[in-house]
Amino acid sequence: MKSSSRREFAKSALLTGTVGALNPLRVIGANERINVALIGCGDRGTAIWKKFLLNQDVNPVAVCDVYEKFLTRAAATAPGLKTFRDFRQVIERKDIDAVVIATPDHWHAIPTILACNSMKDVYVEKPLSLTVAEGRQMLSAARQHGRVVQTGSQQRSGPHYQKAIRIIQDGVIGPVHKISAGFTRNAMPGFKPVELGAEKPADLDWEMWLGPAPYVPYDPFRCIYHFRWFWNYSGGQMTNWGAHNLDIARWLLKAKGPRAVTSFGGRYELKDGGQTPDVQEIIYQFDDCLVTWSGREVNRLRDEYLVFHGTKGSLSIMRDGYTVSPEIWRGLKNRNTIPEMEAMEEKGDPRQMEDLHIRNFLDCVKSRQRPNADIEDGHLTATMCHLGNIATRLGRTLRWDTEKEQFIGDREANSLLTYRYRKPWDRYQPGD
Ligand SMILES: NC(=O)c1ccc[n+]([C@@H]2O[C@H](COP(=O)([O-])OP(=O)(O)OC[C@H]3O[C@@H](n4cnc5c(N)ncnc54)[C@H](O)[C@@H]3O)[C@@H](O)[C@H]2O)c1
Known part of the structure; x- marks a missing residue:
């Protein structure tokens, strides 16, 4: 994308109520590849990660887990994947545009918030949060940094x-x-x-x-x-x-x-x-x-x-x-x-629904539109x-x-x- 059209795109994104401020680090053109990492390589994480890999415009960069056996399994899904045991090191990387988070529910909030703070887009599994307070904080981080955050409630794309x-x-x-x-x-x-x-x-x-x-x-x-x-x-x-x-x-x-x-x-x-x-x-x-x-x-x-x-x-x-x-x-x-x-x-x-949900996320990473299962709905x-x-x-x-x-009158x-x-x-x- 030429710099003038990028400016136009950024301006119209703000005016049309799309996600908001663009990632100042990188704007991803329609034909460019999105650098993606997986955090949480259990059954669900590995299954959706393999579906992400079916998309030509996904460039898999890294996988992360605290259980080496599952990490090794995920590392074999694509050549040259970097492996991490601490998700903070993934999120710190400048060469990653988006993270897929499929950790247990108590580990959805912190990685999502830190990823948004680091100007990364996020596909995070449902249920979005472990508590109401966490969900509110996740939504605030996404909105504050203009991030695309898709919740893994794939029915929205069915x-x-x-x-x-x-x-x-x-x-x-x-x-x-x-x-x-x-x-x-x-x-x-x-x-x-x-x-x-x-x-x-x-x-x-x-x-x-x-x-x-x-x-x-x-x-x-x-x-x-x-x-x-x-x-x-x-x-x-x-x-x-x-x-x-x-x-x-x-x-x-x-x-x-x-x-x-x-x-x-x-x-x-x-x-x-x-x-x-x-x-x-x-x-x-x-x-x-x-x-x-x-x-x-x-x-x-x-x-x-x-x-x-x-x-x-x-x-x-x-x-x-x-x-x-x-x-x-x-x-x-x-x-x-x-x-x-x-x-x-x-x-x-059901399978097509998941493919469409992932595709919707990737398209939104490029268009900066709100995804089908936007974080607010999550x-x-x-x-x-x-x-x-x-x-x-x-x-x-x-x-x-x-x-x-808040509940009314119930401490x-x-x-x-x-x-x-x-x-x-x-x-x-x-x-x-
Ligand atoms: N959308 C769907 O239809 C669907 C289906 C199944 C599961 N899920 C969701 O996916 C999530 C994972 O479920 P699962 O069944 O795969 O669980 P799981 O226990 O099989 O996998 C979770 C993985 O996360 C890893 N992990 C834990 N803490 C971590 C951390 N700090 N950093 C990196 N990795 C960490 C674990 O070691 C494990 O490998 C859950 O939130 C679940 O609700 C969604």
């Missing part, structure tokens, strides 16, 4: 999700005042560590894996994959799957968040040492719509994923497609039994999930101020919107 939202917004199933979301499966008799043994492997930096979380001695169950079942690192299936299904509900509602939330649940049956609920019911109150979350880890019966209930029909959607079932009036005098609308069906392709959806978990842990109804991002609930980072990471404490 053509059948986009079409479903359009159909509902066009009124095809009638007004929607109830959305049922959830995730159910039968994980009995519980989980056990698969990757790691009782003795800490010499090639795992446990101290760095824990990072800002409270110190505990090495525990193989808390680490690879199963971090999901511990409050210090994640939020169970509520944040794991809520970051997907509740994200779509909030997308339709175009709302920042609920006005109130109530919930009950617990880890009643699974005795594997995890902490997050195995049965959880949550009700969110939006202005004119109730959103419910049903989580079950101990009984599946049928998949309870995501259903939009309209007055004329219901749209049920998952990654492999959606179906629309018409309402048929029954048992009411003066009403006919003709369906209120046509039944409909559309197939979806933050608001993760917040909705955190609110559900806080209500479950307290076992009561909470009222929420979406502007202040105990507000204290759960953040946690104290451990040294030396306390310098990044949100709100300090």
